[in-house]
Amino acid sequence: MGLFKSLRCPKCGHEEVSRTVFQCAECRSILEIQIKIDHLIRSDYETMRRSRDRSIWRWFDFFPVEERSSIVSLGEGDTPLIHARRLGEKIGVAKLYLKNDTVLPTGSLKDRSNSVGMSVAREWGVKTAAVMSTGNAAASVAAYAAAAGIESIVMVPKGTAPSKIVQARAYGATVIVVDGDFDNEVAKLYKVALNEFGWYDCLSSNPYRDEGKKSYAYEMADQFDGRVPDWVIHPTAGGTGIYAMWKGYKELLSLGWIERVPKLVAAQSEAAAPIVAAFQKGLVDIEPVIARETVAESIKVGNPVSLGWRALAALRESKGTAVAVTDSEILEAQFLIGRLAGVFAEPAAATSVAATKKLRGRGTIGTDDTVVCNLTGHGLKQPEAIRFSEKEFTPIAPTLEALRSRIS
Ligand SMILES: Cc1ncc(COP(=O)(O)O)c(C=O)c1O
């Protein structure tokens, strides 16, 4: 069983006795889960690697869930790590790998978080789970709640891609579309509603759920057979991925299961890049920005209030960096990932490849470096991002002649 030690404040060191409190009583920071792993030995690693269960739950001992019987799993994890040779050749990085999270159960990386978060909810006997979301978290929370037998309520800002709302609805969630902006009106209403109704919070303000993305580190260590990539590039919104991957990598290092850690890179859309801005200014805390419209709608977050500062610290400790990319760079990357690697990623996910291209252009990433780009969401989440010409949809006469003229 996962040996839970305590909940501790990463800012002021306050130790929380209750297990169900998420925020520091002294300074309001999000508490951090401390798990006891120092008893694990090399043979445990080999057992985990060989497990027939290919989900993130192979790494059970690293997660804050008491009993295996509480696990809520849809088979998330062990996503392909693809050596994308043609794409790598195009952008000048021969050892380019794509961590294909588009194949996760609900089509995005959120399943890593929600499998852990919802398992804890089941352990605690939660009745209703809630989340506010730009779309992907809504679908994921809804699916895991359905599997757990827990009610779900999801709040999304107006303008969220209909396909994402439909997905959450299909899993039985109550979907509330709020007339307002994610960082402002939706965030305010969500916070008030959590207090008012006592719902279980599935946002990054829930430290249990934040542990799920540590699984990236465990899976990559396994897939690279103990070697560690030079760079891991993550499309970044709230900062959970960067924060959790770093925690996971440090755990493996402390156990001696890997010999070094990768440099982590946060990739953001230029229209919503508070982490990039704070990184470049050398700040310790994030200064919220007003997010503008961007094709990378899933990572359109201007105020990563819970974990933004933790992600910043992880970028620095890992000697990584933060990069903003434009919508046209994102769409170009999405196109290339599809055409040269055979993966259909949503625009937000393609920021990792766009950022890699930029860093290669600047000489930050070398031609011989090993780079992993996390592809965090499926292209079908936002099909309207793909442009077609009218002609492509105009039917042809059912004749060879017409066919010949169309493909010529
Ligand atoms: C497709 C996609 N990529 C990446 C992220 C990044 O989230 P985080 O920075 O919290 O790991 C999100 C969620 O907001 C997302 O939906």
Ligand SMILES: [Zn+2]
């Ligand atoms: Zn504190």
